[in-house]
Amino acid sequence: MRVLHTAGDRRAGSAAPQPPVPCRAGSAPFAGAFDDLARLAAALCAAPVAVIALGEAQGVRIAGSAGLSSGQAARIAARCARVRQHELPALVATALPGTPLHLCAGVALADGGVSAGTLWVFDHTPRSLDARQLDLLAALARQALASTELQRLRTELAESRRARQALENELRTFQRELVSANVKLLREARQDALSGLPNRRALEDLRERFRRGEFDAMGRFAVVVIDIDHFKRINDSHGHAVGDEVIRRLGQAIRGCVRGQDVAGRHGGEEFVAFLPGADLDGARRMAERLREAIARIDAPCAFTVSIGVAAGSIGADDLDAVMERADRALYRAKREGRDRIVAAQGDAG
Incomplete structure (x- = not known):
């Protein structure tokens, strides 16, 4: 789990970030788990604000938070969108424009070099975290990464169940049609077409x-x-x-x-x-x-x-x-x- 300090600049030639997508934490599956992890991060670091941001196809989504006001969500999402795992750590205590918050540290939710998002910690005053706090953040980031995987599996399972239900519905419809066709064939096989009586x-x-x-x-x-x-x-x-x-x-x-x-x-x-x-x-x-x-x-x-x-x-x-x-x-x-x-x-x- 890689610990990232803040980075306000991007390397030349790096891919342009996706636009930020602020989102209330309660709007996605596992939102409660992400909120719990964010509260733990804030408590362990004695910080007023902690955020779990997930990178998705449509941009960055705030999946869980602690101490975050609605007005700060868009700014934090925008800041998260500008940070890449491969970038060099910026100076700790970078101010978040338009807010009284300073970025203390960020931990990538990554496994094998592929990042699913970042766990961020903010404070009202510029400061850095000690090694123990960073280790604990890394542990929480691993839990957050596991939650994202569970969320993905849950979504795939739900889609699989819906697909299975659709197939079962199609099968039942086909079976009803088959039974109806067989009954008709059986009736025709035992009915004289001309007189309408049994044959x-x-x-x-x-x-x-x-x-x-x-x-x-x-x-x-x-x-x-x-x-x-x-x-x-x-x-x-x-x-x-x-x-x-x-x-x-x-x-x-x-x-x-x-x-x-x-x-x-x-x-x-x-x-x-x-x-x-x-x-x-x-x-x-x-x-x-x-x-x-x-x-x-x-x-x-x-x-x-x-x-x-x-x-x-x-x-x-x-x-x-x-x-x-x-x-x-x-x-x-x-x-x-x-x-x-x-x-x-x-x-x-x-």
């Missing part, structure tokens, strides 16, 4: 849910299989655009006829399936009748009808695939008997 894959998931026992509490269930009559003729006569519109309108009608716990989907082509947990055969017939009535009211590009097969079973006694097969056979009976009708599976009660 064949979703109906396969229904089988797995049935095997896992998700519907056991319902006790019974029914299956409704729906097929558009003469759908190929509709496509051939009116075009595939009209056929697609028929699919869309039928999907809307089915959604309007099922309950919240029901699962209805497009099984493929012009065939649809509805799974009605808790329903018996009469409940399946009623749903099918509502659907036929809804279809009769549809304002479609062309009139169309459906054939419907219904079957019912008991959970725990009947397999879902077996009941679907019975409903499918009932559908084909409806086709054979003239279409545009509802047929219940043979042997089913209700």
Whole structure:
């Protein structure tokens, strides 16, 4: 730690000092620590004023002080700005222009030749410090230098935390967007784009849910299989655009006829399936009748009808695939008997 006595002149060719930036000690982090060190310096040297000045990019800042009036801050900052570590010590007791103060000594806050600032001591009368006081000032300067390093680390840590928080916020936003995109993809993967109903894959998931026992509490269930009559003729006569519109309108009608716990989907082509947990055969017939009535009211590009097969079973006694097969056979009976009708599976009660 190098002890500097005052120097009022600058060497020729030295770099021009930055303009002074007076600053209240309490305006910066660690201001309390710098004020404490300045008070200790003043007490150890029996001096009325002690100042810790830090060199920063924008100039010199008064980081801590003891006994310093607001009117003296700018003058002291200006004096500090004119002193460089490499300059020869000036005569002790140099007067501070415009104040009753004389500069006793200055100790650079330096480590390895790089100075972070200076600890200055002022008195009202010209005098010099003894060797012991200078040693104590050097010790206090080392503490001040450590405080500047802690301040720097604290600032870097705060910036690092802010950067980390910003990254975490970006990550959370990205994760929410990713989850939303995955949910959308999952929904699209299990939804028929044309009818708006679950697709064949979703109906396969229904089988797995049935095997896992998700519907056991319902006790019974029914299956409704729906097929558009003469759908190929509709496509051939009116075009595939009209056929697609028929699919869309039928999907809307089915959604309007099922309950919240029901699962209805497009099984493929012009065939649809509805799974009605808790329903018996009469409940399946009623749903099918509502659907036929809804279809009769549809304002479609062309009139169309459906054939419907219904079957019912008991959970725990009947397999879902077996009941679907019975409903499918009932559908084909409806086709054979003239279409545009509802047929219940043979042997089913209700």
